[in-house]
Amino acid sequence: MATKLIPKELAKKPDRLSPGHRLCxxxxxxxxxxxxxxAIDEPVVVANATGCLEVATTIYPYTAWRVPWxxxxxxxxxxxxxxxxxxxxxxxxxxxxxxxxxKFIAFGGDGGTYxxxxxxxxxxxxxxxxxxxxxxxxxxxxxxxxxxSGATPLGAHTTTSPAGSVIPGKQQMRKDxxxxxxxxxxxxxxxxxxxxxxxxxxKTRKAVNCGGPAFLNVLSSCNRGWRHETYETLELTxxxxxxxxxxxxxVENGVxxxxxxxxxxxxxxxxxxxxxxxxxxxxxxxxxxxxxxxAEVDRRWERLLALCGEK
Amino acid sequence: xxxYEALTGDQxxxxxxxxxxxxxxxxxxxxxxxxTVEFFxxxxxxxxxxxxxxxxxxxxxxxxxxVGASAAGARVMTATSANGLALMWExxxxxxxxxxxxxxxxxxxxxxxxxxxxxDHSDVMGMRDSGWIILFSENGQEAYDNIIQAVxxxxxxxxxxxxxxxxxxxITSHAMERVEVYDDADVKAFVGTYRPKWSILxxxxxxxxxxxxxxxYYYEHxxxxxxxxxxxxxxxxxxxxxxxxxxxxxxGLFEAYRLDDADVAVVVTNxxxxxxxxxxxxxxxxxxxxxxxxxxxxxxxxxxxxAQALRHLKAVAVMDRSIAFGSMNxxxxxxxxxxxxxxxxxxxxxxxxxxxxxxxxxxxxxxVESVYRDMLRVAETGRVERLVTYLSVRE
Numbered sequence: 239m240a241t242k243l244i245p246k247e248l249a250k251k252p253d254r255l256s257p258g259h260r261l262c263x264x265x266x267x268x269x270x271x272x273x274x275x276x277a278i279d280e281p282v283v284v285a286n287a288t289g290c291l292e293v294a295t296t297i298y299p300y301t302a303w304r305v306p307w308x309x310x311x312x313x314x315x316x317x318x319x320x321x322x323x324x325x326x327x328x329x330x331x332x333x334x335x336x337x338x339x340x341k342f343i344a345f346g347g348d349g350g351t352y353x354x355x356x357x358x359x360x361x362x363x364x365x366x367x368x369x370x371x372x373x374x375x376x377x378x379x380x381x382x383x384x385x386x387s388g389a390t391p392l393g394a395h396t397t398t399s400p401a402g403s404v405i406p407g408k409q410q411m412r413k414d415x416x417x418x419x420x421x422x423x424x425x426x427x428x429x430x431x432x433x434x435x436x437x438x439x440x441k442t443r444k445a446v447n448c449g450g451p452a453f454l455n456v457l458s459s460c461n462r463g464w465r466h467e468t469y470e471t472l473e474l475t476x477x478x479x480x481x482x483x484x485x486x487x488x489v490e491n492g493v494x495x496x497x498x499x500x501x502x503x504x505x506x507x508x509x510x511x512x513x514x515x516x517x518x519x520x521x522x523x524x525x526x527x528x529x530x531x532x533a534e535v536d537r538r539w540e541r542l543l544a545l546c547g548e549k
Numbered sequence: 550x551x552x553y554e555a556l557t558g559d560q561x562x563x564x565x566x567x568x569x570x571x572x573x574x575x576x577x578x579x580x581x582x583x584x585t586v587e588f589f590x591x592x593x594x595x596x597x598x599x600x601x602x603x604x605x606x607x608x609x610x611x612x613x614x615x616v617g618a619s620a621a622g623a624r625v626m627t628a629t630s631a632n633g634l635a636l637m638w639e640x641x642x643x644x645x646x647x648x649x650x651x652x653x654x655x656x657x658x659x660x661x662x663x664x665x666x667x668x669d670h671s672d673v674m675g676m677r678d679s680g681w682i683i684l685f686s687e688n689g690q691e692a693y694d695n696i697i698q699a700v701x702x703x704x705x706x707x708x709x710x711x712x713x714x715x716x717x718x719x720i721t722s723h724a725m726e727r728v729e730v731y732d733d734a735d736v737k738a739f740v741g742t743y744r745p746k747w748s749i750l751x752x753x754x755x756x757x758x759x760x761x762x763x764x765x766y767y768y769e770h771x772x773x774x775x776x777x778x779x780x781x782x783x784x785x786x787x788x789x790x791x792x793x794x795x796x797x798x799x800x801g802l803f804e805a806y807r808l809d810d811a812d813v814a815v816v817v818t819n820x821x822x823x824x825x826x827x828x829x830x831x832x833x834x835x836x837x838x839x840x841x842x843x844x845x846x847x848x849x850x851x852x853x854x855x856a857q858a859l860r861h862l863k864a865v866a867v868m869d870r871s872i873a874f875g876s877m878n879x880x881x882x883x884x885x886x887x888x889x890x891x892x893x894x895x896x897x898x899x900x901x902x903x904x905x906x907x908x909x910x911x912x913x914x915x916x917v918e919s920v921y922r923d924m925l926r927v928a929e930t931g932r933v934e935r936l937v938t939y940l941s942v943r944e
Contacts, residue, residue, distance in 0.1 A: 281752035285617065296760030306749040308620050309759035310647075311639055314613035320603060321575060321617025321625075326750055328572045328601035328623060335622075340752060358613065361606030 241279055243439050248276050252304070259302035260294040264461040264468025266475060267291050267374045269432045271345065274372060274454075275305070277439035278446055280339045283322055284308070287315035287350035290381040290460075291374065313354035316362035316371060319344040323367045341446045342369040347458075348389035349379040352415050363422040363451045370445045370452045373415065376460035384463040388413045391483075392534065393527040394515045396463070401518035406527060411534055419453045420489045426452040428488035428497070433476035437486055437497050444490065457484045465514020477509040482539040487546060494545040503539070506532045551731040551796075558721035561689035561728045562628065562654045562714075563588035565696040567598055568736035571652075572623035572743075575603040575614035579633035580666045581718035582656040586628060608633040612640035612651075619649035620758050622748030624700070627651065630718060631658035631672040638675075644711045645680025645774060647759055650703030650743075651711040653681075654696060657819065657870075658718040659908040667909020668718040670818070670870040673847075674882045680774050682712040682781050683848040685818040687804075689726045692716040694798060695845075700740045701788045707780040715847075717820040719909065731796055739795060778849045785846055802851040804843040805858055807833060811840030813924035814859065816887060817868035818844050821905070821912055825868075828917045839921050844883070852890035859891065863928035864899045866920045868940075870906045878902075878937045899933045905940040916941055 241247050254275040261268050267290060275282060283306045286292040292309045295302040310318040323342045329335040346355055351373040359371060378396045379385040386399040390408050395401040399408035420427045425448035430438040438456065445452035459474045461467065466474055478484035479498065483506050486498040507528055510516040519527050543549045556564060563585045566574070574593075576586045586604075593602045603618075605611045611627050619625045629637065634655060644651055660671040673683060682702060686692040692714060699712035716722055749758055762770060789800040804822070807829050808814055815825050822843035832839045842858060844851075859865055867888075869881020876885055884902035891900065903920050906912045920940070927933055 283749055283752065293761045296757055298760045298762040298766045301757035301760060303757050304755055306752055306755045307757045308617065308749055309761075310613055310616050310643055314609060314640065317605065317610035317613035318617035320605075320610075321573065321614030321619075322621045322749060323617075324575075324601045324603050324614065325573050325618035325621030325623035325625075328599070328618075329621070329750070331601075332572065332599050334572070335748075335750060338752065340750065357606060358610050361610055364606070365603065 240443070243277070243436055251276055254282070254305050255295065256302045256304055260297070261290060262462060264471050265290070266376070266432050266458040266460070266471050270372070270374050270438070270456050270458055273432060273435050273438050274343070274442045277442035278341050280341050280446070282341045282343055285310070285315050285319040285322060285344045287344070287346035287355060288312035289347040289350055291345055291347070293381060312350050314358050315344045315346045315350060315355060316359040319369045320362045320365065320367045323369050344369060344371045346371070346373055347381070348373060348375040348377055349387045352388035352413060360422065363419065363424050363453070366450055368450060370442070370454065372454045372456060374456055374458040376458045376463060377412070378463050380460045380463045389415065392531050393519050393524070395518060396515070406518055406524045414538065416455045423492060424452065425450040425491055426488070429455045429484065429486055431457045431475040431479050431484060431486060433472040434479065434486060434498060441488060441497070444488070463515065466512055470512065474509070474512060477504070477512065480504050481506045481509045481535065483509055483535050485539060485542055487542060496542070496546045496548055506535050551729050553727050554730050555725050556689055556728045557584060557723050557725050558689040558692050558716045559584035559656065559723065560588055561693040562696055563592070564730055565693045565736070566626055567592045568733050569624070569626070569697065569700055569740050570598045570737070571600050571626045573601050573603065573618040573625045574627060575605050575611045575618065575625070576627045576629070577605050577608045577611045577633060579608070579630045581658055581722045582628045582630040582633070582654065584722065585654055585656070608636040609640060612637040612644060615651045616640060616644050616647060616649050619644070619651055620647065620749045622745035622750060624704070624743040625649070625651045626653070628654035628656070630656045631660050634672045634676065635660060641676055641679045641681065643759070646770065648709040648777065649711055650709050652696065652699045652703055653711065653713045654692070655713045655715045656718045656722045657715050665908040666718070668720050668870070669907045669909065673713065673715050674871045674873070676713065677848060677882060680710065680778070681848060682710055682785070684712065684714050685845055685847055686714060686716040686721070687820055687822045687843060688721050689716070689728045692721065693728055693730070694792065694796070694800065697736055697739060698788050698792050698800070702781060702785055704743050705784045706746065708777050708784050710777050710781060715819060720820040735795065739792065782849050782851070800845065802846045802854050803858065804845060806841040806843065808840035808842055808858065810838060811862060812838040813864045813921065813928050814840040814842055814862050815866045815868055815917065815920055815924070816842045816844065816883065818847070818883065819870070821868060821870070821917070824912060824914055825917050828914050828921060832918065832921055837921070837925060850886055850890070853894055855887060856890050856894035856896045859898070860896050862898055864924040866901050866903055866924045868903045868905055868920065872904055872907070880937045899927045899931060901927065901933045901935065902937045903940045904937065910941070
């Protein structure tokens with residue numbers, strides 16, 4: 239009987255990521271990890287790409303992980319977990335170890351997933367390994383000091399796309415990785431946010447029980463990179479959802495479905511203005527970038543509604 | 550009962566892999582290693598092995614998956630060449646530092662650029678300081694034998710290091726030779742069952758693998774790798790000893806061919822040693838006292854033993870199938886290391902380096918003979934006129 243997704247029941251489960259890790263106050267990543275691991279009742283084995291989560295949860299001789307955990311390198315977490323999962327299947331099939339319903343989970347940031355790890359991810363998805371890949375997406379290389387990634391939105395200030403006097407932040411739109419992963423036709427793909435914890439946990443359960451590769455793209459605010467107060471973390475991921483900048487949806491066996499529809503779709507400006515990384519966009523000469531970003535959000539939202547049969 | 554088969558070097562390796570029957574193989578095809586992967590894929594497809602074969606999308610992922618599978622307690626193998634190894638690079642080091650006993654067949658091929666698919670040793674020489682044990686093989690038989698021994702060396706509890714087994718691309722990987730293939734059961738008995746002490750699949754006893762490791766411990770972990778490499782010196786010989794007795798072979802750290810009473814010798818690895826043996830026999834027939842030293846174990850480098858074996862000579866030529874660009878006199882890696890070993894161990898004899906065979910350039914017996922004749926002159930004069938010679942290059 240699976241643990242009910244209600245706080246009273248979930249609070250009884252021991253934490254699989256212990257307190258005392260070194261992630262920043264206000265970081266969404268450990269919230270996401272806890273929600274995902276709490277959603278799973280079965281044993282798990284975790285692989286972690288190089289990034290904030292990896293460096294801040296393990297500094298030898300310490301570890302915050304109460305589950306088996308492996309870090310290999312930055313761009314290869316999908317290949318690493320593929321090796322672990324294959325070894326498990328091989329050893330079980332040969333009768334060398336007993337069968338357990340182990341769930342294999344890979345965590346990578348947007349740098350390790352959208353950019354440098356995309357090839358390994360694509361390969362592992364295509365080969366059909368039974369694992370859940372979680373991208374905790376804070377929209378830049380936060381671990382190394384806020385450099386732009388393929389997930390960084392248009393106009394955002396990062397240390398490699400600085401808001402200068404001539405070039406006002408990142409010049410390109412972010413790529414739609416969730417759709418790219420969905421194009422692999424794997425059994426389960428979803429977008430989620432930690433502010434909608436129940437939605438994320440339900441998606442996690444579907445993902446680890448889908449019988450094949452699964453992918454979750456989870457928006458993970460970083461107060462250092464996004465420039466907001468530490469207590470605003472979940473509020474800001476929710477604003478991203480309510481502006482339809484970060485829609486919550488799933489693609490289950492090829493069927494697209496919206497899992498949350500804001501009652502009122504807020505202008506993206508409501509999300510932008512709360513973050514220091516977009517401050518320069520509110521100068522008169524840069525307002526057009528907000529309009530461009532809004533147009534892009536609208537275009538992608540309309541496309542998503544169509545894919546989800548909402549219009 | 551063993552039997553003799555006509556096998557290419559790649560096929561000999563694949564045969565060893567079939568008999569070893571590893572739990573996981575993760576590999577990506579690259580010339581001239583491809584045949585091994587193809588043969589092995591057939592064994593998997595026909596149920597001749599119980600291995601799970603991960604046909605990855607790149608060599609980087611091949612080595613990454615090998616590390617994951619090895620951490621899970623599986624017996625793991627892979628195969629690659631040249632640029633494939635270069636793409637693995639980052640994870641090659643990680644595999645050694647995570648103490649993953651992975652066995653790799655490395656079919657030596659020239660590294661790009663310019664792009665070239667033929668043999669030289671620029672690929673393996675790049676990994677020489679990566680923490681892997683490295684064995685050389687003269688022919689398909691040795692590649693086969695070394696692969697079998699590599700499993701035992703890698704998995705020894707005092708070692709737990711990955712092993713690369715080299716052979717020459719095309720020259721032996723694609724040449725069909727007579728190979729003594731041992732009985733499946735004998736090979737299985739020899740390699741035994743891998744019993745890892747730890748596994749990431751032990752969910753009841755969770756362990757953290759590959760944590761961040763800073764200035765307060767990283768250094769000690771590197772030191773432990775040195776310890777493991779030192780243990781490997783003993784273990785390689787123990788495994789060879791058992792192998793030799795069981796399969797009637799004569800493996801050690803190196804092969805000395807007509808070396809004992811020689812005045813001059815050539816030191817050369819892999820297939821060219823075979824060519825050199827023919828030359829040695831020819832020159833011996835003319836009454837010339839020449840010999841050969843063929844290193845088998847390159848990592849850990851048997852400096853003392855090599856110095857001892859060469860101590861009595863009047864002149865030594867090293868033949869290097871790669872260049873250490875910008876090093877002393879732009880010599881080859883084997884020369885640099887061997888001359889250091891001779892100096893440290895008080896062996897002061899004339900030594901010269903001959904770079905040869907880059908990008909698969911054919912090496913003829915007449916060229917090897919010219920090296921011996923040079924050395925015979927050096928033995929007389931006691932003087933090396935040219936420290937590094939690029940053999941038969943158009944200048």
